[in-house]
Amino acid sequence: MRLIDLSSPVDASFVEPDPVVHEVLSPREGAEHMSAEMREHFGVDFDPDELPDGEFLSLDRLSLTTHTGTHVDAPSHYGSRTTYGTGVPRHIDEMPLDWFHRPGMVLDLTDAPTGVVGADRLEKEFARIGHTPDPLDIVLLHTGADARVGTGAYFTDFAGLDGPAVHLLLDLGVRVIGTDAFSLDAPFGDIIARYRRTGDRSVLWPAHVVGRQREYCQIERLANLGALPGPYGFQVSCFPVKITGAGAGWARAVAMVDD
Incomplete structure (x- = not known):
């Protein structure tokens, strides 16, 4: 088949009547984001540098x-x-x-x-x-x-x-x-x-x-x-x-x- x-x-680079907004968090920024979320919502302190290569996961945010x-x-x-x-x-x-x-x-x-x-x-x-x-x-x-x-x-x-x-x-x-x-x-x-x-x-x-x-x-x-x-x-x-x-x-x- x-x-x-x-x-x-x-x-997001295309012409659109309602423009697309695409924001990307890199794997390093994802690690920092995760660390901040853990501290705010779970009261857990975690140093992003303890992660392999100091990275976690990338994250895409879209408005469309x-x-x-x-x-x-x-x-x-x-x-x-x-x-x-x-x-x-x-x-x-x-x-x-x-x-x-x-x-x-x-x-x-x-x-x-x-x-x-x-x-x-x-x-x-x-x-x-x-x-x-x-x-x-x-x-x-x-x-x-x-x-x-x-x-x-x-x-x-x-x-x-x-x-x-x-x-x-x-x-x-x-x-x-x-x-x-x-x-x-x-x-x-x-x-x-x-x-x-x-x-x-x-x-x-x-x-x-x-x-x-x-x-x-x-x-x-x-x-x-x-x-x-x-x-x-x-x-x-x-x-x-x-x-x-x-x-x-x-x-x-x-x-x-x-x-």
């Missing part, structure tokens, strides 16, 4: 949102109320694990310009590859946006889905939709420009708003979808980190290819 990494990194890097959006991210189920959307720690380890399918949208892709475009791709997703398959959108990761253009130049396109996938039984772009919706600037031009509220983040009507998850900020060996015939694993009460969780997305 061959493993293909489909994840983009969390990197759950939407940094490759992550899975939970239904609670889309709004506070739903028109399905109990009316209360589930958080990321409440989602069924079997949604996140399923057969995968990748759709080539690399020719799509910045803006929205509709249901007709997805249907043409199904016809081209001669395959439609089965229920609970994970559908991945290869837009090519990951080539711009770490730059400002990553947040402004990509294609997202409109509402009917999301409904089409959900009608087929898909519950997890992924993209290598910043968002499953079109870029903010494109959305606002179309809204100002038309006054139509249905263009305002439709891919996310659909999640208030139908339960599903998104994987955003994937990478390396061009390395997949074909449009289907592989497994995707993208288990989100279990953060209680959160609207999203980071994921290490991987494709498994049986060679």
Whole structure:
């Protein structure tokens, strides 16, 4: 079995709407930190120099949102109320694990310009590859946006889905939709420009708003979808980190290819 990494990194040097702060304690600083913690909380004095090489363990502290890097959006991210189920959307720690380890399918949208892709475009791709997703398959959108990761253009130049396109996938039984772009919706600037031009509220983040009507998850900020060996015939694993009460969780997305 061959493993293909489909994840983009969390990197404090990248351009981000919410900058990442990454602080690192070296093994020596970790020893001093441990010594201070033992003294404060346990009343124990311990000289860091007694440790081998005077070092203990390194420690990383990060400040970032759950939407940094490759992550899975939970239904609670889309709004506070739903028109399905109990009316209360589930958080990321409440989602069924079997949604996140399923057969995968990748759709080539690399020719799509910045803006929205509709249901007709997805249907043409199904016809081209001669395959439609089965229920609970994970559908991945290869837009090519990951080539711009770490730059400002990553947040402004990509294609997202409109509402009917999301409904089409959900009608087929898909519950997890992924993209290598910043968002499953079109870029903010494109959305606002179309809204100002038309006054139509249905263009305002439709891919996310659909999640208030139908339960599903998104994987955003994937990478390396061009390395997949074909449009289907592989497994995707993208288990989100279990953060209680959160609207999203980071994921290490991987494709498994049986060679």
